[in-house]
Amino acid sequence: MRLSAFDLVVAAGGLVLVLLAVQNLGPALAAFRGDGAWGTFTAHRVECVQHPGHEQCTWLGEFRTGRTVRPEVAFYGGERGSFIPGQTARAFDTGRRGHVYGPGGSNEWIAVALLMLAGLGLASRPLWRLRRLRRARRPAGEPGAGPATDTGPRADADPRTDTDS
Incomplete structure (x- = not known):
């Protein structure tokens, strides 16, 4: 359950986008409000x-x-x-x-908000990936495990009913 170099680069890129958005958020909201x-x-x-x-x-x-x-x-x-x-x-x-x-004023806040969302999404990608990897590795009976592998009776099994003797 390790992150790849790609995951770390994506997360770092996301953090850069978040920082850019944070720097421009105040002036963008002030421009929207006319402050x-x-x-x-x-x-x-x-x-x-x-x-x-x-x-x-x-x-x-x-x-x-x-x-x-x-x-x-x-x-x-x-x-x-x-x-x-x-x-x-x-x-x-x-x-x-x-x-x-x-x-x-202006509507720059929309672009800043989208930049923030994109940055947060990219920065959190490795966390979601780790969560999926952990869930996939849990045994079937553990809480939070993925779907069970036993999907029901086999097709070649002999189905018995109450009327059979």
Whole structure:
């Protein structure tokens, strides 16, 4: 009943995914709720990447809240036509490095939650495997053992009934 190197690598990969999800969970939930420091985003330039079938654009600019100025931040969810250079919009900062959000927030929490679930599933895989191995090795009469191997009378046995003499 030993784990293979593959099981350990899968578990380690799962733990990495969980750590990534935990790091982003707070800002993702804050973005969903609209919690953060409110201020003004001023658009400077748009950067776009072409993918087969679609284009992904991000507006970069400056975020101001009170006396604090964050240069070169991305406005989450901004598309090519969302701004013109110099245009301002209300935005809030959740503490996520390099991003601010508009009044609509975001649904990033869904991706973070899925990442967390995938990580927990992968990290727990070796435990489920060990449990199956232990169950398969128990003798048939022990509690928690797998199904019994005796499935009933044999087909070649002579069935006797009460009417037989």
